Amino acid sequence: MKALVFHGPRDIRFENYADPELRTPNSAILKVSNCSICGSDLHMYHGAHIGNKEYGADSETFCTGHEFIGEVVEAGPNVHAFKTGDKVLAAGGTGCGSCPACLTGGPGNCAVSTAFGIGPTLQGGQAEYVCVPNADATLMSMDGLTDEQALLLTDGMATAYFGLTRAEPKPGGTVAVVGLGPIGLMGVELAFALGAAKVFAIDPVESRRAMAEKLGAITLAPGADLVPRVRDMTSGKGVESVFEASGASGAIASVLPLTARRGNASFIGIPEPDDALPMPLIMFKNITVRGGICDVQNMWPHLVPLVQQGRITAPDLFSHDFNLSQGPEAYSLFDSRDEGVLKINMTVG
Amino acid sequence: MKALVFHGPRDIRFENYADPELRTPNSAILKVSNCSICGSDLHMYHGAHIGNKEYGADSETFCTGHEFIGEVVEAGPNVHAFKTGDKVLAAGGTGCGSCPACLTGGPGNCAVSTAFGIGPTLQGGQAEYVCVPNADATLMSMDGLTDEQALLLTDGMATAYFGLTRAEPKPGGTVAVVGLGPIGLMGVELAFALGAAKVFAIDPVESRRAMAEKLGAITLAPGADLVPRVRDMTSGKGVESVFEASGASGAIASVLPLTARRGNASFIGIPEPDDALPMPLIMFKNITVRGGICDVQNMWPHLVPLVQQGRITAPDLFSHDFNLSQGPEAYSLFDSRDEGVLKINMTVG
Amino acid sequence: MKALVFHGPRDIRFENYADPELRTPNSAILKVSNCSICGSDLHMYHGAHIGNKEYGADSETFCTGHEFIGEVVEAGPNVHAFKTGDKVLAAGGTGCGSCPACLTGGPGNCAVSTAFGIGPTLQGGQAEYVCVPNADATLMSMDGLTDEQALLLTDGMATAYFGLTRAEPKPGGTVAVVGLGPIGLMGVELAFALGAAKVFAIDPVESRRAMAEKLGAITLAPGADLVPRVRDMTSGKGVESVFEASGASGAIASVLPLTARRGNASFIGIPEPDDALPMPLIMFKNITVRGGICDVQNMWPHLVPLVQQGRITAPDLFSHDFNLSQGPEAYSLFDSRDEGVLKINMTVG
Amino acid sequence: MKALVFHGPRDIRFENYADPELRTPNSAILKVSNCSICGSDLHMYHGAHIGNKEYGADSETFCTGHEFIGEVVEAGPNVHAFKTGDKVLAAGGTGCGSCPACLTGGPGNCAVSTAFGIGPTLQGGQAEYVCVPNADATLMSMDGLTDEQALLLTDGMATAYFGLTRAEPKPGGTVAVVGLGPIGLMGVELAFALGAAKVFAIDPVESRRAMAEKLGAITLAPGADLVPRVRDMTSGKGVESVFEASGASGAIASVLPLTARRGNASFIGIPEPDDALPMPLIMFKNITVRGGICDVQNMWPHLVPLVQQGRITAPDLFSHDFNLSQGPEAYSLFDSRDEGVLKINMTVG
Known part of the structure; x- marks a missing residue:
């Protein structure tokens, strides 16, 4: 088959790769119809560590990509919920599906849980075909979802929901979203959908702030006056729930000063090795801080119905369309951090 | 002053009554501008018990009404948050404001907490003036609120929020609201505002269902096919969060059959003495049941910002306008349970 | 093999039955070493409904029993956590282990989740051998557990933990346990282990009250003065967390009068068809009521360490020892509800 | 009266000071019988900042101390729960008792909430008399409490409970307490009282570890092998709930490496200005971090019953007895951080 294959930092190639085979009886093979690139893919693209993985020029090659949708073309004998021909989206990562952790708490608790397409352990879906273990x-199912919505549900929207809800937004409460990439913009929309009264949306890029403003947010650019301005608009209190959606060091540093006493701050971006949070702010403001990687599957019961019923629309997040064969250019464009680049939808075949 | 005065069942009169005086240093006197009638006022109107109170022909007279807004005309020396001239709304009931329960948990925990206007202990606000103890x-403050919104925040919208949230609606989840009076209709709007994906709104009256439908609900009339129809629309599961907003015996009886396994059912209507919930349904469906009277004040931090920011509009709930002098007719009309009667706004003076 | 086989109400026989075979690749066969009888087994013994099952004289025969421990003698190819020779205890029921509900939420969410030994769908473990599907x-593992502790962890102690915690006991709070059979007695011990300050233990049988008293509880017999006495010992408030552990109609009826305002009441006993809870008490006391069947597996992460570390001892709950061949007599004795009968430990082979 | 008076860093004198007068109608005057010194008093003693307060040689003098018990000798007209002659303990800080924040959420939410004895705003109780505002x-009440227990309930035991519970200990779970001063030791006892299965108690001082061991903890000294040893004793997982009770920089740094994936870390010690928590650990281990100052009053409903019922004993925490007149020596000894110094009980008069 044809696939995007990682050969080393900034060296992703569109080339032939061995067709996937069913790894386990609970696996399914998908014929991928669309895939997209996630901000976290850039860490690998840059050769940086992700978790305990290191990416160098002599890495074993593997197919990239953890955001993909497609059609089931083969289902193992222990796959019960899906059959050949079903149009489906996949979670960005999974567990084995057969250990006690998987069987009582879901894939995220599995000791061998991993993301697709970040190493040879679990081949990615920026490819014509991909094997999905633990398919059930x-x-x-993509029933009632557009291709774009389904692609967002593979990771980004789930991460936005995870990050936002770990900032414990309250009905009638105040929320700040720091960083207005696709995840931050979905965070803004979700904050209102869950009952926030005021959402502050913070990003240096004007076009992104304009998108947040259309969603109802009060928009602000970072800068020296950010914290006093937000304080003015919150009766001097600061923001109850702050969601950092970028992973940029400057953005991370702005979070605790924005947070109200007894507030909550949530982080989902991959930090730099020496990013740190000042203990005195956590302490004297009685702040709860949460960071973490999202279990995509656990967010679906909340998100899929909201999208199906039209209560979340995630508008205009796909700024570019490519074919998989143009994947290397797509990665390069995505890496440019050009202001106009949000999500890239790659059609396969 | 002039006031509506309770003389016995179905005998409420517009007549002179002694002006209120400051009862405690933490009290304030309001000049009432508007007031409304609550469904729970009808229990007293009918001479029925409310809690441990009994209403007979020889009751001591008292001013009625626990839903009122107005202007502070006198504030005791221990009132710090409000001053003469402030336009305010009052919670439908309060505690003493000076016992340890009040001072650490709010009025609802106070041993002498009571509603306004259900007995001589705490005179009501269907009157030109009313003394509000524990004013802070x-x-x-009515800042940013219309008169109608402020009246709804004295009780009904708070009770809707309380009842709905005690059914633990989940983002993306299913909610049913049984009974589409003003509280039920606000429950429908709030359910969507808090992230419900599907709201089933159930009432025998077509005009009320039409209002719920405009808010986005799936509407249904009660009847033998209610439970199977709802089950069909929930993949056979039933509804995760059911909020009974009427207190009618038939409506109460429909709640647990509608509720999904491991779902939540919440009740806020004053029940009949022999209403009861079948234990086997609670048990075999692992249901959580909650009933209760709302602490209005505790809901305000959620509701007031949602109303001020326009995220809750509570449209068209006031079906009739009267002057306080027409109070007896207003009570009689409200008691008629005529289909077109929702809330009645009485102007004072 | 030899097994206890249900032939109809009060007709359980020790006789030959077909050896179990591996039903699915995720199943294991246990050689049972010990089993016990649960109070809920008596409903079947009496021919009463359990859930949607009916027991009549012409029922298909099946092996009884959902409380059993033993040794793995055969493990299917998809069983990863256990191997031949492992000493294990089994949860009283399970799901398929391969549907999405099982794979993300555990067996209790499975549409075909069922208990062992209440019908031919899932043969019970009061037998020499039993097939356990979804074995992982x-x-x-029985590591660090005695046989008696392991038997209790198959159901009774888990149900006690489930029922108690659904009454939301607070550190420093008050708890009442109504009904001092094995589950109630474990509820008393667990209430203290979780931080209750005062536990009221209520049962008509003196010997059972004596056991609760040894655990630190304040003991009471049911009767007209029960509620006023408890109120006297709780500053007039009633009990914050009430756990009904018997299923007896009189006990069920005593729960809400004992419960404090804003308190929690939890039920785990199988009720009679016409048991019901009075709505006015739920309403005017703002009570939360929960009923339900326990997902045994979900309690293990809490209970197994507490037992292994000696913080829960569950002393003296086994009042009688039998051999499986004496099963019919054991059932008859257990059904006698004799005061001295708590749990019966049946040795197999 | 006689009192300990702050004149500047390390300059606390036993001398005459003006008798307190009732500041507000909701205040009470106590004749102090006993008081103690808190670790946080040393920050002031050293001239360091606390919150927004700075301590220099030219500070206005004030009476020190926020841990004190005594007898009510005068009660303002708005004090309802206490009267002259009552033996009472005081919370270490309070709010005004009359603003809306106090009246609905308790003193901790009050904008002018402050601790006793850290500045002239609220005179401390290391004195013969002290005025307690917002007395109710x-x-x-000290009913059922010894003097030592009452002194611990003014701050330290409440802070231990607060810090421990914000690490979300689970029944059957693992807890680590880092730092075995009085607060840490009470944290160990409380962790077991709330249902922890295993408690790891970590301190460099052997005598303190010995006290923790008597309470049932597994004790460890800090060092390079700390994290691997704890990992070995937790099946490789690390500790679910880690409570840092010292504020020492080295101890703070050890917390996140000890914490399990998806675990909770809680901090209550006053940190150094440049203490910080590494973002990558928070992120890749999905950790929840909480810091904060305790609202003492909110812990009492949990702690007072546990102490009264003998379920928490807080044994042997008072290592030294002094008279108030020896206060300067007591401060000096306490500041020595001598291994044998835990709490100092100062008798007044």
Whole structure:
């Protein structure tokens, strides 16, 4: 088959790769119709560590990509919820599906849980075909979803929901979203959908702030006056729930000063090795801080119905369309951090 | 002053009554501008028990009404948050404001907490003037609120929020609201505002269902096919969060059959003495049931910002306008349970 | 093999039955070493409904029993956590282990989740051998546990923990346990282990009250003065967390009068068809009521360490020892509800 | 009266000071019988900042101390729960008792909430007399409590409970307490009282570890092998709930490496200005971090019953007895951080 294959930092190639085979009886093979690139893919693209993985020029090659949708073309004998021909989206990562952790708490608790396409352990879906282990728990029917919505549900929207809700937004409460990439913009929309009264949306890029403003947010650019301005608009209190959606060091540093006493701050971006949070602010403001990687599957029961019923629309997040064969250019464009680049939808075949 | 005065069942008169005086240093006197009638006022109107109170022909007279807004005309020396001239709304009931329960948990925990206007202990606000004890905790500024919104925040919208949230609606989840009076209709709007994906709104009256439908709900009339129809629309599961907003015996009886396994059912209507919930349904469906009277003040931090920011509009709930002098007719009309009667706004003076 | 076989109400026989075979690749066969009888087994013994099952004289025969421990003698190819020779205990029921519900939420969410030994769908473990489907999620190692502790962890102690915690006991709070059979007695011990300050233990049988008293509880017999006495010992408030552990109609009826305002009441006993809870008490006391069947597996992460570390001892709950061949007599004795009968430990082979 | 008076860093004198007078109608005057010194007093003693307060040689003098018990000798007209002659303990800080924040959420939410004895705003109780504002919410009856228990309930035991519970210990779970001063030792006892299965108690001082061991903890000294040893004793997982009770920089740094994936870390010690928590650990281990100052009053409903019922004993925490006149020596000894110094009980008069 044809696939995007990682050969080393900034060296992703569109080339032939061995067709996937069913790894386990609970696996399914998908014929991928669309895939997209996630901000976290850039860490690998840059050769940086992700978790305990290191990417160098002599890495074993593997197919990239953890955001993909497609059609089931083969289902193992222990796959019960899906059959050949079903249109499905996949969670960005999964567990084995057969250990006690998987069987009582879901894939995220599995000791061998991993993301697709970040190493040879679990081949990615920026490819014509991909094998999805633990299919019953890793796939979701695309019924009632557009291709774009389904692509967002593979990771980004789930991460936005995870990050936002770990900032414990309250009905009638105040929320700040720091960083207005696709995840931050979905965070803004979700904050209102869950009952926030005021959402502050913070980003240096004007076009992104304009998108947040259309969603109802009060928009602000970072800068020296950010914290006093937000304080003015919150009766001097600061923001109850602050969601950092970028992973940029400057953005991370702005979070605790924005947070109200007894407030909550949530982080989902991959930090730099020496990013740190000042203990005195956590302490004297009685702040709860949460960071973490999202279990995509656990967010679906909340998100899929909201999208199906039209209560979340995630508008205009796909700024570019490519074919998989143009994947290397797509990665390069995405890496440019050009202001106009949000999500890239790659059609396969 | 002039006031509506309770003389016995179905005998409420517009007549002179002694002007209120400051009862405690933490009290304030309001000049009432508007007041409304609550469904729970009808229990007293009918001479029925409310809690441990009994209403007979020989009751001591008292001013009625626990839903009122107005202007502070006198504030005791221990009132710090409000001053003469402030336009305010009052919570439908309050505690003393000076016992340890009030001072650490709010008025609802106070041993002498009571509603306004259900007995001589705490005179009501269907009157030209009313004394509000524990004013700092019982009043809320009307800044950014219309008169109608402020009246709804004295009780009904707070009760809707309380009842709905005790059914634990989940983002993306299913909600049913049984009974589409003003509280039920606000429950429908709030359910969507808090992230419900599907709201089932159930009432025999077509015009009320039409209002719920405009808010986005799936509407249904009660009847033998209610439970199977709802089950069909919930993949056979039933509804995760059911909020009974009427107190009618038939409506109460429909709640647990509608509720999904591991779902939540919440009740806020004053029940009949022999209403009961079948234990086997609670048990075999692992249901959580909650009933209760709302602490209005505790809901305000959620509701007031949602209303001020326009995220809750509570449209068209006031079906009739009267002057306080027409109070007896207003009570009689409200008691008629005529289909077109929702809330009645009485102007004072 | 030899097994206890249900032939109809009060007709359980010790006789030959077909050896179990591996039903699915995720199943394991246990050689049972010990089993016990649960109070809920008596409903079937009496021919009463359990859930949607009916027991009549012409029922298909099946092996009884959902409380059993033993040794793995055969493990299917998809069983990863256990191997031949492992000493294990089994949860009293399980799901399929391969549907999305099982794979993300555990066996209790499975549409075909069922208990062992209440019908031919899932043969019970009062037998020499039993097939345990979904073994990775249904079995637990007996490391660090005595036989008696392991037997209690198959159901009774888990149900006690489930029922108690659904009454939301607070550190420093008051708890009442109504009904001092094995589950109630474990509820008393667990209430203290979780931080209750005062536990009221209520049962008509003196010997059972004596056991609760040894655990630190304040003991009471049911009767007209029960509620006023408890109120006297709780500053007039009633009990914050009430756990009904018997299923007896009189006990069920005593729960809400004992419960404090804003308190929690939890039920785990199988009720009679016409048991019901009075709505006015739920309403005017703002009570939360929960009923339900326990997902045994979900309690293990809490209970197994507490037992292994000696913080829960569950002393003296086994009042009688039998051999499986004496099963019919054991059932008859257990059904006598004799005061001295708590749990019966049946040795197999 | 005689009192300990702050004149500047390390300059606390026993001398005459003006008798307190009732500041507000909701205040009470106590004749102090006993008081103690808190670790946080040393920050002031050293001239360091606390919150927004700075301590220099030219500070206005004030009476020190926020841990004190005594007898009510005068009660303002708005004090309802206490009267002259009552033996009481005081919370270490309080709010005004009359603003809406106090009246609905308790003293901790008050904008002018402050601790006793850290500045002239609220004179401390290391004195013969002290004025306690907002007395109904700030005092607690000593019924059923010893002097030592009452002193611990003014701050330290409440802070231990607060810090421990914000690490979300689970029944059957693992807890680590880092730092075995009085607060840490009470944290160990409380962790077991709330249902922890295993408690790891970490301190460099052997005598303190010995006290923790008597309470049932597994004790460890800090060092390079700390994290691997704890990992070995937790099946490789690390500790679910880690409570840092010292504020020492080295101890703070050890917390996140000890914490399990998806675990909770809680901090209550006053940090150094440049203490910080590494973002990558928070992120890749999905950790929840909480810091904060305790609202003492909110812990009492949990702690007072546990102490009264003998379920928490807080044994042997008072290592030294002094008279108030020896206060300067007591401060000096306490500041020595001598291994044998835990709490100092100062008798007044």
